[in-house]
Amino acid sequence: MGRWEPNARMRLVRAAIDLCAEQGYEATTVAQVVERAGLTKATFFRHFPDKREVLFAxxxxxxxxxxxxxxxxxxxxxxxxxxxxxxxxxxxxxxxxxxxxxxxxxxxxxxxxxxxxxxxxxxxxxxxxxxxxxxxxxxxxxxxxxxxxxxxxxxxxxxxxxxxxxxxxxxxxxxxxxxxxxxxxxxxxxxx
CATH class of the missing domain: 1.10.357.10 (Tetracycline Repressor, domain 2)
Known part of the structure; x- marks a missing residue:
């Protein structure tokens, strides 16, 4: 997916949930979430203040x-x-x-x-x-x-x-x- 495709927020949520399910919350990083979602850290932080909040969107x-x-x-x-x-x-x-x-x-x-x-x-x-x-x-x-x-x-x-x-x-x-x-x-x- 390209970084400018719609639904960036939901893509980040889905990526974070998938990664947490695979490797646990503590082992999951923002960098991994944005890579999995095909987005940038800047996009992540436009939507969420930290990795904890992405799971409570x-x-x-x-x-x-x-x-x-x-x-x-x-x-x-x-x-x-x-x-x-x-x-x-x-x-x-x-x-x-x-x-x-x-x-x-x-x-x-x-x-x-x-x-x-x-x-x-x-x-x-x-x-x-x-x-x-x-x-x-x-x-x-x-x-x-x-x-x-x-x-x-x-x-x-x-x-x-x-x-x-x-x-x-x-x-x-x-x-x-x-x-x-x-x-x-x-x-x-x-x-x-």
Whole structure:
């Protein structure tokens, strides 16, 4: 591929995930990523501040999609139903290509303490975005925080199930996230 072909960002993500799956995150360098992607270091650093961030591409977009989905939920719905609308909006942005590399990405994160730390920070950011979106709807604290935390757990559980599943469409991801959210709703109801 020529260096000026479109989708440089996704090419970098795919190259980084492939290399991390082959040789581990710690052994993977930015130079290897750009060589595999057929791009330059300058292009890499236009898209990502460091090699860790290439594996977490899209966090800001994910937070914005969750926020927009929660905000667009019908008036008067329960907080978890608004979260479900946010999950649907997020899931709609995922492609079959992302499904194809999702299991390798999950394995790379699980194998690296540094990536696990970054994943935890991502989780905090998503929870904060959902909490703020729920607060904007008038959901009081701590209800907004609890609903957001359940939403984050649903994202993680739903994504893991989707990554392991055969269906690669966004509808399947939305279904997995909603199933996880419903399971969490039932579990929360048993807390007494």
């Amino acid at each position: 899209g966090q800001e977009e994910h937070a914005a999609l969750l926020t927009a989905g929660i905000g667009a939920a019908p008036e008067g719905v329960a907080p978890l139903d608004a979260v479900a609308a946010g999950l649907d909006a997020l899931a709609a942005s995922f492609s079959p290509e992302q499904h194809e590399f999702s299991a390798r990405l999950t394995a790379a994160v699980a194998a690296s303490p540094e990536l696990q730390e970054r994943d935890a920070l991502k989780t905090v950011g998503l929870a904060a975005a959902m909490t703020a979106a729920l607060a904007d709807r008038g959901v009081p604290d701590p209800t907004s925080r609890l609903a957001a935390e359940l939403g984050v757990l649903a994202v993680k559980q739903g994504f893991a199930a989707w990554a392991d599943g055969d269906r690669d469409d966004a509808g399947a991801l939305a279904g997995e996230m909603r199933t996880a959210l419903e399971s969490l709703r039932r579990a929360a109801a048993t807390l007494g």
